[in-house]
Structure formats: structure tokens, C-alpha cells
Amino acid sequence: NRQITLASRPVGAPTRENFALKETAIPEPAEGQLLLRTLYLSLDPYMRGRMSDAKSYAEPVAVGDPMVGGTVSRVHASRHSGYQPGDWVLSYSGWQDYALSDGEGLIKLDPAHMSPSWALGVLGMPGFTAYMGLLDIGRPQAGETLVVAAATGAVGSMVAQIGKLKGCRVVAVAGGEEKCRYALETLGVDVCLDHKAGDFAEQLAGACPDGIDIYYENVGGKVLDAVLPLLNTGARIPVCGLISQYNATTLPDGPDRLGQLMATILIKRMTVKGFIIFDDYAHRYDEFVQDMNQWLREGKIHYREQIVEELEHAPEAFIGLLQGQNFGKLVVRVGND
Ligand code: NDP
Incomplete structure (x- = not known):
């Protein structure tokens, strides 16, 4: 053993x-x-x-x-x-x-x-996380702009595709050209940006001319910094994960952005909500399994x-x-x- x-x-x-x-x-x-x-x-x-x-x-x-x-x-x-x-x-x-x-x-x-x-x-913990975080906290409406990073990963790829099924304009963020090509061609997102690009923040602003209504937070760090000034009034942020910080031993370089974050939450009347999938949503697992199985049968979800x-x-x-x-x-x- x-x-x-x-x-x-x-x-x-x-x-x-x-x-x-x-x-x-x-x-x-x-x-x-x-x-x-x-x-x-x-x-x-x-x-x-x-x-x-x-x-x-x-x-x-x-x-x-x-x-x-x-x-x-x-x-x-x-x-x-x-x-x-x-x-x-x-x-x-x-x-x-x-x-x-x-x-x-x-x-x-x-x-x-x-x-x-x-x-x-897709039919387990990560799929369930994408489904509940996006639908229950993100509450996507057709025509809204949804931004999601780690967009080709287990959770992000499902967020991106469910966002498209709900009629959102999906701006994906992923690491590198190959992942971005997959997000565009297979996941069907509208735009995909590489977070490693030097001008990532400018690219994100250009890709979100109507601002951001939902930011599905998987990574934190530089992606969050670039998202913050683009959020619309009433924006929702399901706080799912902060992977860019998991190995951190010190606070990041640069100015303290806590004040800016709190001011944005206030002025834009945002909903920022963390969740731990099975602690918060175990009672809705069957609903997820039913919907996801149906989407898979209909060929609407790629995995x-x-x-x-x-x-x-x-x-x-x-x-x-x-x-x-x-x-x-x-x-x-x-x-x-
Ligand atoms: P992924 O399959 O997406 O793999 C992790 C990806 O994160 C990497 O491939 C990479 O994608 C991206 N990444 C890693 N380091 C960085 C960094 N420094 N900056 C930006 N991106 C980075 O993982 P999961 O889908 O399983 O998880 C995604 C997130 O969801 C995690 O934060 C995880 O903790 C969270 N989660 C939360 C749950 C909850 O209950 N709240 C449950 C399950 C997951 P790329 O190369 O595209 O940047």
C-alpha cells in the first residue's frame, strides 16, 4: 500500500x-x-x-x-x-x-x-463549486459581462460555459496562448486574455467596454487589481478562491489596496461573498447533478x-x-x- x-x-x-x-x-x-x-x-x-x-x-x-x-x-x-x-x-x-x-x-x-x-x-466538487458560486452569488443576467480567471481549469471552465448558457458576455483570463485558444475555440468565451501579459490591465479594460457585472474570483492578485476599477454598480463577486496567494509568505509589493477595495464595495454597492462549497451548498447537490447531466447530454458543456x-x-x-x-x-x- x-x-x-x-x-x-x-x-x-x-x-x-x-x-x-x-x-x-x-x-x-x-x-x-x-x-x-x-x-x-x-x-x-x-x-x-x-x-x-x-x-x-x-x-x-x-x-x-x-x-x-x-x-x-x-x-x-x-x-x-x-x-x-x-x-x-x-x-x-x-x-x-x-x-x-x-x-x-x-x-x-x-x-x-x-x-x-x-x-x-465536471460532475463533482469543482463543477458544483462553479455552478453554485456563479448562479447563487453571481446571479448572471443575459447581456451582462462576466470575468473569470483560471478559465480553462476545473472550476473556471465550468463558470465560463455556464455563463455563456445564461447569456453573459464572458471575458476569460488564462495563463498563456494555448489555454486562451482553447477557451475561445472550445469553451466558447467571447474574449480570452493572458494574465502574464505586461499590459494585462489595459487589455482587460479594452475587453470590458461596458464594465464588469460579475467577477468570479478564483485567483486574486493582479487579476483582481485589474478588475477593481472596472466593476459596475451592483456588481457581484463570488469569492471562490485566491490561488495566486496560496504560496505567499508576505503581503504583495505595492500600495495597500484595501481602502480602494472597501471604497469600491461602498460606492458600487457590490455583493462580495465567500463560500465553501459543501459547507454552504450540500443541500443543493442534486439540483446541480441534474442540470449538469442534462447539459452534458445536450453537448453544451466541454470537459x-x-x-x-x-x-x-x-x-x-x-x-x-x-x-x-x-x-x-x-x-x-x-x-x-
Ligand atoms: P484549476 O484547475 O483552475 O488549476 C489552478 C489554476 O490556477 C492554474 O492552472 C492556473 O491557471 C491558475 N493559477 C495558478 N497560480 C496562479 C497565479 N499566481 N495567478 C493567476 N492564476 C494562477 O483549479 P480549480 O479549478 O480546482 O480551482 C480554482 C479555484 O477555485 C482555486 O482558487 C480553488 O482554491 C478554488 N476552489 C474553491 C472552492 C470553494 O469551495 N470555495 C472549491 C473548489 C475550488 P492559468 O495558467 O490559466 O493562470
Whole structure:
């Protein structure tokens, strides 16, 4: 049983040394338990928070413990009346080959109906995050301008496409030409800008002649700085993530923009609302699954995964995620059997 554990807490960007590969015996299920074999492991930005012991909405991973994470797993052995060997489940087994479960929190999956790994992306946590943040907090109206960064990623790609389905003019922001081409040609956004361009702020102003009605916040930093002066009266900002800050150890250079932010919130009467998807919206999961399945059936949503082979490669893939090296939803194929 291979496990990737947290070897030490990172200061700044995580490195390979913060992770360790451990070999342990495959555990035996006790009465009422099942043994799960991990097939796919989801890698997500929130895991950076779990590596840190700074106070947050969830407990950190203890040093020496396996890293946590959502998985698609198959029941390998069962002493639980509700599960048979061979059943597929959505689990939270973490970065390891095998995990024991008492069945709590597991969701059964039907691989005949979809690619199983999609339960970690378009039909799972990131898709749900995009759906609720945009529809419940962003409240898009036809003709409005929606700006979303990390627009080819797991969450952003869904925000962009749902925004188009609701009739918005979508201005995407992504890292590099290839991602921008994908956003334009496949996701169907109206404009895509590279946040690494030196004149990004000017480009964004040019791309939003009618201002910005919704800014779906995934990244913070320079993108937020460029968005701030363009926000319209009554603008909504679902605060979903701030990935550009996750590795920060100090405040960013430059002037303190807190005063400008508060003045904009006041003068523009904006709604700025943070949310943690399952804490706030678990009761609306079925609504999301129904809508998303329908959009997928109708060919209205495109989904891109980046599958990394082998558990051993999870640390470098995760480190890359925090630097924009992933292109699509990042998933590790841990096992086939
Ligand atoms: P992605 O698949 O979008 O991958 C992360 C992307 O972020 C990178 O590919 C990169 O895209 C972009 N990025 C990384 N570093 C920077 C940086 N310094 N500046 C600008 N962009 C950067 O990840 P997810 O879709 O899984 O997550 C997107 C956001 O949603 C994250 O902030 C995450 O924490 C948040 N989230 C929040 C949830 C909640 O409940 N509130 C639930 C799930 C996710 P590019 O190369 O295009 O810049």
C-alpha cells in the first residue's frame, strides 16, 4: 500500500521534500468495514491549505499522515452489508492505494453512465463549486459581462460555459496562448486574455467596454487589481478562491489596496461573498447533478482532464497546479485493478 504523506509543512511554494512515499501493509477490513482500492485521485488547490497549520475552515493534515483528497475508488473487499466487491464509489481516501471505510460519506457511482473520473470534476466538487458560486452569488443576467480567471481549469471552465448558457458576455483570463485558444475555440468565451501579459490591465479594460457585472474570483492578485476599477454598480463577486496567494509568505509589493477595495464595495454597492462549497451548498447537490447531466447530454458543456499516471507523480503534479502547469482538471490515475 503506497501512501504519499506530508513530510514537512511548506514555507512558500511546496517542494518534493514536503512529501514522502511510504509503503505500508494493505489493511484488513473489520466487520462493518470495506477496503477501497483508489483508482483516481483528485488534485485540488485547497490541498495547499491542508499542508499548512494556519487556522482555516478545515483541520490541517498532520505531519506524517497521508495527504487528504477526493478519490474514485472500487470496493476491493467488503464486510459491510451495503457494498459488494467491484462497486464503484466516490470517496475521500487520500493519496494512497488502499483505504478502509465504514461506508460513511461514500457515494455510489455507476461507471456505465459516465467516465468514473468525472465524479471528481465536471460532475463533482469543482463543477458544483462553479455552478453554485456563479448562479447563487453571481446571479448572471443575459447581456451582462462576466470575468473569470483560471478559465480553462476545473472550476473556471465550468463558470465560463455556464455563463455563456445564461447569456453573459464572458471575458476569460488564462495563463498563456494555448489555454486562451482553447477557451475561445472550445469553451466558447467571447474574449480570452493572458494574465502574464505586461499590459494585462489595459487589455482587460479594452475587453470590458461596458464594465464588469460579475467577477468570479478564483485567483486574486493582479487579476483582481485589474478588475477593481472596472466593476459596475451592483456588481457581484463570488469569492471562490485566491490561488495566486496560496504560496505567499508576505503581503504583495505595492500600495495597500484595501481602502480602494472597501471604497469600491461602498460606492458600487457590490455583493462580495465567500463560500465553501459543501459547507454552504450540500443541500443543493442534486439540483446541480441534474442540470449538469442534462447539459452534458445536450453537448453544451466541454470537459478537459489532465490525467497523470501513478501515485508517485502526485507531488510534482500538485506543485505544478499551483504554478499554472495543469491544463484542465488535474487527476492522478492511481490504479487500474
Ligand atoms: P484549476 O484547475 O483552475 O488549476 C489552478 C489554476 O490556477 C492554474 O492552472 C492556473 O491557471 C491558475 N493559477 C495558478 N497560480 C496562479 C497565479 N499566481 N495567478 C493567476 N492564476 C494562477 O483549479 P480549480 O479549478 O480546482 O480551482 C480554482 C479555484 O477555485 C482555486 O482558487 C480553488 O482554491 C478554488 N476552489 C474553491 C472552492 C470553494 O469551495 N470555495 C472549491 C473548489 C475550488 P492559468 O495558467 O490559466 O493562470
